[in-house]
Amino acid sequence: MSKQITIGPFHPELEESVYFKLEADENRVVTKVNVINGFIHRGMESLVTKKNFMQNLILTERVCSLCSNNHPFTYVLAAEKIAGVQIPLRAEALRVVADEVKRTASDLFNLSMLTHLAHEHDLMKDTLNTRELMQDLKESIWGNRMDMSVNQLTGVKYDLNDETVKTILDTATKVEERVLKLREDYNNSTSFKDKTVGVGVLPHKDALEIGVTGPVARGSGINNDVRVKAPYSLYAIRPELQPKVTLFEEGDVFARAMARFGDILEALRILKDVVSNLPDGKTYLEKRPHIPAGEAVVRTEAPRGELIYYLKTDGSQKPVRMRWKVPTFTNWEALKVMILGDKVDNVTMILNSIDPCISCTER
Amino acid sequence: MSIEEFNNAIKNKIPSGYELKEDQDSYGNSQAWITIREKKYALVVANAIKAFKGRCVVATAYKEQNSHVVIYHFDIDGVIINLQLKTNDSTIYSITPILKSADWAEREIREMYSVEPVGHPSNDRLFLDYGLAKGVLNEYISLSKMQMGVSDTDILWSKVKKEVKL
Numbered sequence: 001m002s003k004q005i006t007i008g009p010f011h012p013e014l015e016e017s018v019y020f021k022l023e024a025d026e027n028r029v030v031t032k033v034n035v036i037n038g039f040i041h042r043g044m045e046s047l048v049t050k051k052n053f054m055q056n057l058i059l060t061e062r063v064c065s066l067c068s069n070n071h072p073f074t075y076v077l078a079a080e081k082i083a084g085v086q087i088p089l090r091a092e093a094l095r096v097v098a099d100e101v102k103r104t105a106s107d108l109f110n111l112s113m114l115t116h117l118a119h120e121h122d123l124m125k126d127t128l129n130t131r132e133l134m135q136d137l138k139e140s141i142w143g144n145r146m147d148m149s150v151n152q153l154t155g156v157k158y159d160l161n162d163e164t165v166k167t168i169l170d171t172a173t174k175v176e177e178r179v180l181k182l183r184e185d186y187n188n189s190t191s192f193k194d195k196t197v198g199v200g201v202l203p204h205k206d207a208l209e210i211g212v213t214g215p216v217a218r219g220s221g222i223n224n225d226v227r228v229k230a231p232y233s234l235y236a237i238r239p240e241l242q243p244k245v246t247l248f249e250e251g252d253v254f255a256r257a258m259a260r261f262g263d264i265l266e267a268l269r270i271l272k273d274v275v276s277n278l279p280d281g282k283t284y285l286e287k288r289p290h291i292p293a294g295e296a297v298v299r300t301e302a303p304r305g306e307l308i309y310y311l312k313t314d315g316s317q318k319p320v321r322m323r324w325k326v327p328t329f330t331n332w333e334a335l336k337v338m339i340l341g342d343k344v345d346n347v348t349m350i351l352n353s354i355d356p357c358i359s360c361t362e363r
Numbered sequence: 364m365s366i367e368e369f370n371n372a373i374k375n376k377i378p379s380g381y382e383l384k385e386d387q388d389s390y391g392n393s394q395a396w397i398t399i400r401e402k403k404y405a406l407v408v409a410n411a412i413k414a415f416k417g418r419c420v421v422a423t424a425y426k427e428q429n430s431h432v433v434i435y436h437f438d439i440d441g442v443i444i445n446l447q448l449k450t451n452d453s454t455i456y457s458i459t460p461i462l463k464s465a466d467w468a469e470r471e472i473r474e475m476y477s478v479e480p481v482g483h484p485s486n487d488r489l490f491l492d493y494g495l496a497k498g499v500l501n502e503y504i505s506l507s508k509m510q511m512g513v514s515d516t517d518i519l520w521s522k523v524k525k526e527v528k529l
């Protein structure tokens with residue numbers, strides 16, 4: 001006999017508010033999935049049209065905390081494209097530094113939450129302790145553990161010196177050693193693998209059809225990393241920085257976790273390379289640009305996948321329309337495929353494996 | 364895939380014509396901007412995207428006087444194809460039956476702008492509660508009005524009154 005089970009919208013195992021209405025059979029296997037959204041909808045796309053271009057830098061950084069650097073980064077790329085501005089090379093490099101630091105911290109946070117939900121508390125503790133090194137780095141250089149306030153129109157708001165470069169290099173080396181050890185521990189933990197291998201499978205065909213991105217796509221054998229497919233910023237100027245993407249065919253929770261390990265190690269490689277070869281020059285253009293009438297579509301690779309911004313302007317100080325789509329917007333729909341036919345007890349872990357960012361998605 | 368190849372794939376299939384613009388960012392990434400005159404030919408473009416194994420990344424809508432502009436943003440292996448169309452009767456032809464990746468994008472346009480994607484397989488709301496009227500982005504709505512149910516009617520209070528037993 002089928003049984004109705006609800007999870008959420010507020011539940012200790014959910015990072016953010018989602019409401020699952022499931023039907024399960026007598027073996028607690030999910031036979032029907034219904035996901036109800038909208039608990040964190042804030043009407044931000046309407047709000048940004050009431051703020052000027054400078055104020056929107058602050059607002060976009062607050063769409064969500066985990067990818068808080070990517071939103072203003074992509075937004076300024078769109079505004080700069082309309083204005084026809086080319087920023088200094090040093091600013092391009094500094095933007096990439098901040099981005100890869102955020103990616104490492106974000107992916108490590110997701111992995112620690114995954115091990116928490118899999119009840120692997122030693123792995124969780126080690127992963128969070130490693131992430132803490134990145135948090136301390138953010139705090140020491142940018143003065144904040146989440147919102148780094150890096151981007152501005154025509155450049156960045158911070159600079160690095162020999163001392164801070166050394167701090168980044170030391171931290172990256174230390175984190176890299178620990179991440180390699182962690183990846184080995186995840187692979188050697190039979191209990192973790194028992195709980196994650198073959199769980200929440202997203203087949204390659206479904207992944208293509210739904211259009212998933214980021215580590216979710218990479219876990220199902222698809223490489224649509226924007227840094228590789230449509231490189232921007234320093235990834236375009238120095239193609240050797242483009243990540244060597246790790247792909248898996250299994251499409252399960254374990255594969256997505258391993259894809260994230262690949263992302264973290266590449267992020268650390270890029271980070272070390274960029275800070276060791278920082279170009280000289282200014283960090284921003286002193287002349288504040290006029291944003292003329294126009295429209296632009298720009299995208300970047302956020303920790304969870306492709307982030308796209310559409311910006312339309314009319315020559316005034318405010319956007320006419322601004323629209324953005326975050327990776328979870330499409331990855332979320334894939335949950336229905338992943339959860340169907342799996343155990344009810346695995347639902348929150350499967351949700352976590354897409355690294356959902358619901359604040360970003362609902363805006 | 365190049366933009367020229369994509370243009371070749373659609374050029375004989377849209378009798379009422381279209382405009383094609385190409386732009387390139389400072390990093391060398393090209394994008395196509397296709398504006399169709401008749402909205403039904405969005406289906407032709409969607410079929411071509413599918414044939415090239417592309418996906419719908421998202422869609423944008425905005426209001427322009429008495430009509431709505433809808434822009435689909437597609438991706439084919441790193442190249443963005445933007446498809447722009449105008450609708451005067453608040454309906455568009457849903458491309459979700461062709462490209463599943465357009466599902467949420469079209470549903471969001473429906474609830475934010477009250478533009479109906481005709482033929483969309485789902486009638487469910489995406490983010491907004493059924494108590495809120497469709498098309499909340501068509502006009503500026505103050506917070507106090509939003510809390511009253513975004514409507515000229517008393518949706519919220521009728522709901523409350525029904526539940527209150529005097």
